[in-house]
Amino acid sequence: MYPSQGIDARPLHVAICGAGISGFAAAIALRNQGHIVELYEKASFSKEFGAAIGVPPNGTRVLNHLGYNRHRARAVDYYGVTIFRFHSCARHQEWTTVHRVDMHNELRYLAMKPDGKGTPAKLFLSSAVESCDAKNGVLRLASGKTRQFDLIIGADGIDSKIRSSVVGKVVDAPIAPKPAAIFRWCMPVEVLEGRPDLDWIMTEGIQGSRVTSSAEGHFLVSYLCRDKKVINSLAFHIDKRDQTKFPKNVASSKEEMLEEFKQYAPKYIKWIQLAEGVRHWQMRTLPVLDTWVNGHTCLIGDAAHAMFPTLGHGAAMGLEDACVLAGLLPAGTAPSQVNERLRAFEHLRKDRDEWIAHQSEIQALDPEHWGIFERSHEQQDKMMLYDAPKVAADYYNKHFAHKQAPAFLESAHL
Numbered sequence: 001m002y003p004s005q006g007i008d009a010r011p012l013h014v015a016i017c018g019a020g021i022s023g024f025a026a027a028i029a030l031r032n033q034g035h036i037v038e039l040y041e042k043a044s045f046s047k048e049f050g051a052a053i054g055v056p057p058n059g060t061r062v063l064n065h066l067g068y069n070r071h072r073a074r075a076v077d078y079y080g081v082t083i084f085r086f087h088s089c090a091r092h093q094e095w096t097t098v099h100r101v102d103m104h105n106e107l108r109y110l111a112m113k114p115d116g117k118g119t120p121a122k123l124f125l126s127s128a129v130e131s132c133d134a135k136n137g138v139l140r141l142a143s144g145k146t147r148q149f150d151l152i153i154g155a156d157g158i159d160s161k162i163r164s165s166v167v168g169k170v171v172d173a174p175i176a177p178k179p180a181a182i183f184r185w186c187m188p189v190e191v192l193e194g195r196p197d198l199d200w201i202m203t204e205g206i207q208g209s210r211v212t213s214s215a216e217g218h219f220l221v222s223y224l225c226r227d228k229k230v231i232n233s234l235a236f237h238i239d240k241r242d243q244t245k246f247p248k249n250v251a252s253s254k255e256e257m258l259e260e261f262k263q264y265a266p267k268y269i270k271w272i273q274l275a276e277g278v279r280h281w282q283m284r285t286l287p288v289l290d291t292w293v294n295g296h297t298c299l300i301g302d303a304a305h306a307m308f309p310t311l312g313h314g315a316a317m318g319l320e321d322a323c324v325l326a327g328l329l330p331a332g333t334a335p336s337q338v339n340e341r342l343r344a345f346e347h348l349r350k351d352r353d354e355w356i357a358h359q360s361e362i363q364a365l366d367p368e369h370w371g372i373f374e375r376s377h378e379q380q381d382k383m384m385l386y387d388a389p390k391v392a393a394d395y396y397n398k399h400f401a402h403k404q405a406p407a408f409l410e411s412a413h414l
């Protein structure tokens with residue numbers, strides 16, 4: 001018989017490995033469900049870097065569900081791809097751009113604030129995880145300490161340690177066959193003062209994103225964040241250097257960028273010449289994993305499906321993962337029910353995340369696909385109408401609330 005809800009009804013004790021966007025989103029969603037959450041983070045967060053990211057409507061839907069305040073995060077409306085429904089004139093839900101650090105701070109606040117729902121999550125900084133006994137929920141920290149949990153979530157990003165404990169072997173994100181890379185930098189809008197030659201940046205449509213592309217596949221993209229006070233720019237190119245010689249994310253310079261973009265018109269070169277604090281990111285996709293779930297452990301976000309940023313969906317997919325996972329684990333879920341919920345989570349999420357990762361890769365590397373997602377009604381709807389809170393609630397109500405096990409769970413081994 002399918003196990004009933006509420007056996008051993010105490011909050012689940014959850015470890016989240018990695019306090020990035022996915023980890024904090026999972027922490028908020030799980031504390032809201034009444035569970036006890038501990039976050040183990042390798043970094044000290046004393047120096048955070050990052051640049052702005054776009055949050056498409058499907059990501060916004062999750063953020064709203066989590067109680068995110070876009071004003072605290074200083075997010076800016078994005079009208080670059082504004083899609084209207086032909087029959088209702090309605091605009092797809094809010095699309096914003098936000099500095100990654102501002103979004104991170106807002107999610108951290110929601111996960112840990114004393115007056116929210118449930119118990120505030122506890123954050124352990126400078127606490128790298130090393131591995132886990134995935135089946136039995138035993139987490140091993142790099143310090144050598146071990147702790148037992150009802151649920152371990154690997155949200156430790158593209159170089160995840162928890163991933164090998166889940167899949168049983170090391171799987172890394174390889175250098176892409178065409179090594180795509182991005183220079184990223186942020187500048188305050190004041191740098192434009194007294195520069196009428198650069199007026200075009202603010203006057204020619206930066207409320208959306210400014211995209212200037214070359215025949216060789218270079219893209220220069222700029223958009224605003226931080227209450228329109230900061231301009232975020234990224235410069236996409238195929239990097240012809242030996243990618244094994246430097247790290248995935250490394251400090252770079254405007255000189256390196258100018259060399260790569262030297263064929264651009266003087267109008268654009270002048271903008272690049274102002275750049276400070278440039279970083280260079282290799283773009284990598286994680287191969288499709290056999291599974292994201294093992295016993296009491298699962299993977300979410302970049303740890304499960306790191307993808308190219310071409311469709312601006314990496315963070316949004318981590319948000320969706322977190323929301324669906326927590327939606328399947330309401331208060332009263334017993335530790336003995338965790339594995340079936342994790343397998344339901346994988347069933348709901350894996351195909352979608354892998355499809356978006358694949359679309360992001362071909363969008364970047366295959367010129368025939370450039371821009372197709374903006375033209376295809378089917379692709380837009382599949383990406384942006386996805387309603388993660390509803391997906392989880394519908395599935396939970398159909399298969400778990402009424403104790404009718406989904407077929408794939410009945411036939412599988414725990």
Ligand SMILES: Cc1cc2nc3c(=O)[nH]c(=O)nc-3n(C[C@H](O)[C@H](O)[C@H](O)COP(=O)(O)OP(=O)(O)OC[C@H]3O[C@@H](n4cnc5c(N)ncnc54)[C@H](O)[C@@H]3O)c2cc1C
Pocket residue numbers: 017018019020021022023040041042043052053054055056127128129130155156157158159160161182184234281300301302303307309311312313314315316317318
């Ligand atoms: C150039 C670029 C542009 C992008 N633009 C967009 C965009 O417009 N829209 C969008 O949705 N996405 C975008 N993305 C993708 C997005 O940034 C990522 O998908 C997202 O940040 C992943 O979040 P995460 O929490 O899963 O992983 P991460 O952000 O990598 O967080 C992982 C966390 O785990 C910690 N950690 C790592 N190892 C350990 C360990 N052993 N123990 C404990 N902690 C550990 C890390 O310190 C980190 O805090 C972009 C990415 C890039 C590179």
